[in-house]
Amino acid sequence: MADFAAQPVLIQARYVVPVLPERKILEHHAVVIQGERIVDLLPGELARTRYPGAREVNLAHHVLIPGLINMHTHSPMTLLRGYADDLPLQQWLAEFIWPAEQRHVGPQFVADGTRLAIAEMLRAGTTCFNDNYFFPDVMAQTVSETGIRACIGLPVIELATAWAANVEECLEKGLDLLNRENRSPLVMFSLAPHAPYSVTDATLRRLSDLSAEYEAPVHLHMLETRWEVRHSLGQHGITPVQRLLNLQLLNSRLLAVHMTQISDAEIEVASEHGVHVVHCPQSNLKLASGICPVAKLQAAKVNVAIGTDGAASNNNLDLLSEAQTAALLAKGASDNPQAVDAFTALKMITINGARALNLEGQIGSIEIGKLADLAALDLQTPETQPVYNLFSQLIYAASSRQFSDVWVSGKRLLQDGRLTTIDIESVLEAAEYWRSRLSADISSPNQPQEGLAG
């Protein structure tokens, strides 16, 4: 509930796009926040009358929108940004990413990489992210320290990693986090089996039970590549979709990431079971994995949200740019210039993400009673003028660098372009520290060449 001990703050904005009701644009309105909640939404002048003496934040040239929700990333991999690119997936993983992870990933790497990622995401208007990486305890701690919101995956993979020697240890450590008391209200957890091909039926069945018991989402890479489907047919005699159906994982707690290979028949199955699809268009293009049929999924009423994927493959956490790619690619791939219009793309990075996390009552739109997770984008630049259509400006023209202010649970984490809870200098120093460590012990294909003679 609203914290009535807290003083109300009026955020006066040139435009407010609440996302719900759909396609609504409010001009010269105020969003009133008190404590962590939105308590009012009304014309700016009326707000001054109703809340005399309240502190105001003036966003004279801005559009205020719900904070963006990045539905798939691996935050600590910001420290591997550009470590290896322009390679086939298997070579990229086996020769570069996995060896680097084996040598370097530990609590400090995860803390430093997560903080770098959060700095990047807050600057880009993102207020909530759905992650999957090792050391979820460290990630949760970093999330809580910086004040952003996150759903942290509890990783489950059959291989030994720095986090856990085997599935048993994955589950034990995961359950420990799920059962922990005094958890930050900013953090929720998902169960995060890596992918159908890297986790056994027995493990998936246990995760299905745990997901029901804890009402926890299952965050899963799925149908990313053609290889995965062939592998499943060879190994199990059935497709990954059929296998997950048998294992009772196809339900509204499933966050199925990528889904480039989903067939028309499987789209119906996904719809029927309320599966949420997380689309990562830039990562899928870059790794030449395939193209998720977003227009068809939406026609079948499947909820589709968007993720950036990790910075080692994408290479940034810019969700607005990802939404632009999603909108353009859906048109190109479906041969229909009306597919995924600008407002639909905006929904995909706000309310659709909230729905996928079962948080649609709390975040994803600017509505009275919801948590004050907000982002303000300054439109007063050559790149976003003139303004005929706010949705077009946001999705097709704006840069994420135009976000000036961000609030999470009513706390202003980005103020006039400056982060209030993260020291950028120390974040950049940590990035440089890891760069020098990683560069020293492995020959990346991407090292700078020697200088020309003078």
Next chain:
Amino acid sequence: MADFAAQPVLIQARYVVPVLPERKILEHHAVVIQGERIVDLLPGELARTRYPGAREVNLAHHVLIPGLINMHTHSPMTLLRGYADDLPLQQWLAEFIWPAEQRHVGPQFVADGTRLAIAEMLRAGTTCFNDNYFFPDVMAQTVSETGIRACIGLPVIELATAWAANVEECLEKGLDLLNRENRSPLVMFSLAPHAPYSVTDATLRRLSDLSAEYEAPVHLHMLETRWEVRHSLGQHGITPVQRLLNLQLLNSRLLAVHMTQISDAEIEVASEHGVHVVHCPQSNLKLASGICPVAKLQAAKVNVAIGTDGAASNNNLDLLSEAQTAALLAKGASDNPQAVDAFTALKMITINGARALNLEGQIGSIEIGKLADLAALDLQTPETQPVYNLFSQLIYAASSRQFSDVWVSGKRLLQDGRLTTIDIESVLEAAEYWRSRLSADISSPNQPQEGLAG
């Protein structure tokens, strides 16, 4: 030649990427400019010894690259940014764009729109653009006033427009500009027939002759959609490529824009005749026109550059973002994650554009003797750290908003993020003026809705 009366300026940069030699990265080097030219490129410390007392510009955290070359745009259409989106091409043109142009396009519209576009492009690291719109005289004047470099198309279309009543008047006015003396060294002209389907054989034949006589490029929308190929077969009994071949327009002066429908056999023809292809991936996706087969074109040694297209269709003039889309889309479309690697994409927005304009001896790379058209991008942000690979950072991670400084012919047009020859406030005021005029007289599908009751 270098202007030895001018004082040398040392641009000291953390990294210099000259583009030629290919894939070279220079660390802690200085680019020395004198007057309008690059006169030296050497280690920073050595530069201080060789040019004692010279003025220095310090780019401690930056990468200095050749200024970007936007090979296809319609600058004044920035004033129609977001005017109509998410529509089929014919409806978009016939119901919204053409009526708006018929009512509003004139010298003032073109001057204001071009200035807005140049402000946007300079801020995004672009130092040269290849344009096609009405009132090329006004555009040339605006280019010259702002100090950017451009190739301005002399538009030729059979329909009556605000610029010319018919083809005769198009050609007459165009020749007048081509023959004019005292032209700005920043401006060159191309012949710009709109498209094969909108210009007759007779006109195209005359343009072929004029192109040879004036050594002027021919800037042409070509093979943008499937419809165009069908139309040509119906109208002429041959494909557009065969028709242009017959009309002697397939040569190294042809800048063929879009080319989404080029067949494998036609790729060989284009290669043989030295045709330059201008790829506009975001526009092609957004209008669902098709996908230009960039990987195949490059394999056939066709020179491929990149354009943003106009802001009415794209909706910004962000060439770095366009290069990212080109790199990702080429991989996705060719099913090969190694297609169009980051350095190749960088070439497409620098030296390949210079080659297409037959300016490769003057611009497109940082080499001694070339014109000082340069752009500096600040890497010291969370989004582009750590730096393992500069090319990956530039193409896959950086935002064009990180460009801090831009020089054209040795003149600093962007300095620490501020434009030196354009008054942003008046540009934004003009944009607002045109928005209110255009919004008043036509019902755009994109008007803001009325506010919620308070």
